[in-house]
Amino acid sequence: MAVNVVIGSVLVALGAAFLFLGALGIVRMPDLYNRMQAGTKATTLGNLLTLVGLGLIEPAWMLKLLLIALFVLMTNPISSHALARGAYRAGVPLTEGSVRDEYREALEEHGEEVPS
Amino acid sequence: MERAVRYLVSIAALWALWLALVGTLDPQEVVAGGVIAVLVTLVAGGAPFTGRSLRILAPKRLAWALAYIPYMVWAIVKANLDVARRVVDPRLPINPGIVRVKTRLKHPVARTALANSITLTPGTLSVDICGDELYIHWVDVQAKDIEEATREIVSGFERYLEVIFEDAA
Numbered sequence: 244m245a246v247n248v249v250i251g252s253v254l255v256a257l258g259a260a261f262l263f264l265g266a267l268g269i270v271r272m273p274d275l276y277n278r279m280q281a282g283t284k285a286t287t288l289g290n291l292l293t294l295v296g297l298g299l300i301e302p303a304w305m306l307k308l309l310l311i312a313l314f315v316l317m318t319n320p321i322s323s324h325a326l327a328r329g330a331y332r333a334g335v336p337l338t339e340g341s342v343r344d345e346y347r348e349a350l351e352e353h354g355e356e357v358p359s
Numbered sequence: 360m361e362r363a364v365r366y367l368v369s370i371a372a373l374w375a376l377w378l379a380l381v382g383t384l385d386p387q388e389v390v391a392g393g394v395i396a397v398l399v400t401l402v403a404g405g406a407p408f409t410g411r412s413l414r415i416l417a418p419k420r421l422a423w424a425l426a427y428i429p430y431m432v433w434a435i436v437k438a439n440l441d442v443a444r445r446v447v448d449p450r451l452p453i454n455p456g457i458v459r460v461k462t463r464l465k466h467p468v469a470r471t472a473l474a475n476s477i478t479l480t481p482g483t484l485s486v487d488i489c490g491d492e493l494y495i496h497w498v499d500v501q502a503k504d505i506e507e508a509t510r511e512i513v514s515g516f517e518r519y520l521e522v523i524f525e526d527a528a
Contacts, residue, residue, distance in 0.1 A: 261439055261443065264442075264443045264446050264447065267446050267447070268442065268443075268445075268446040271446055271451060272446075272451075272453070273451075273453075274455075276455065276457075276484065276486075276496045277453060277455055277496075277498060279484060279496075280442060280482060280484055280496070280498050281442055281446055283478065283479075283484065284438045284439050284441075284442040284479075284482075285439055285442055285443055285446070287435055287438075287439065287479060288435060288436060288438075288439035289439075291435070303382075306379055306382065307379070307380060307382055310376070310379060310380060316479065317475070319478075319479070320474070320475035320476075320477075320478035320479050320485070321475065323478050323484060323485075324474060324475075324478055324484070324485045324486070327484055327485075327486045327496060328486050328487050331486055331487075337455065337456070337457070338455060340453075340454075340455070341455050341456045341457075342454055342455070342456040342500050343456035343457065343458060343500055344456060344457045345456075345457055345458055345459040345494065346457040346459070346486055346487065346494040347457075349459065349489065349492070349494065353489075
């Protein structure tokens with residue numbers, strides 16, 4: 244077996260492992276915001292490793308796969324941010340054990356209604 | 360004149376992106392890509408490439424932008440390992456909250472890049488931005504006040520983004 248296929252397969256397997264951890268995080272975390280941390284972080288690396296691994300196995304796809312990786316890197320944080328902000332403004336609470344919420348203070352300062 | 364340059368750069372960049380994605384120089388794809396690049400540029404009014412953003416092609420900025428890539432990749436790897444470690448730990452060691460940080464960056468694109476970089480890295484998620492203040496959900500709040508939080512979360516990225524997007528030279 245060619246070296247690139249071996250390394251590529253290892254990367255894809257690692258990527259799958261991180262995607263699994265992301266899924267596990269979504270189950271285990273206590274509230275929406277922490278779930279999103281798991282869902283966005285572990286899956287970024289999971290995606291990147293899977294894409295690069297595939298690129299090593301099929302070198303002809305590499306350029307295209309790197310472009311897809313770039314799109315993931317640019318769009319993933321924007322959708323995460325939009326979801327978190329939307330959820331907060333719709334009144335999804337932080338988990339009980341949260342230590343601080345300076346966002347609510349600021350919103351109240353600006354006289355904005357926050358459902359809770 | 361600058362308007363024309365802006366449109367041409369936008370068309371060229373979109374065309375190059377199209378060709379890279381289809382991965383062939385088949386005349387059919389070349390023509391289709393050209394038509395779409397022109398249409399998108401017209402619809403967007405050359406928006407992705409303002410006169411300011413063309414200056415990002417200055418060598419110093421380009422060099423810092425390239426240096427930012429490995430910096431980000433390393434930060435993303437750390438972010439993933441950190442979150443993975445918390446997720447598999449049976450005690451689920453988190454200490455979450457939303458903190459406020461301040462940024463020195465002025466340019467809207469620079470602020471967007473900062474917010475996105477923060478979201479991609481260890482345990483931090485940008486929830487909102489209001490002027491020069493960002494609200495960050497932090498899985499493991501370490502800082503006691505806004506200065507400390509800013510130093511922990513923002514400063515590392517700011518050093519790069521300042522040069523890439525705002526350097527006057």
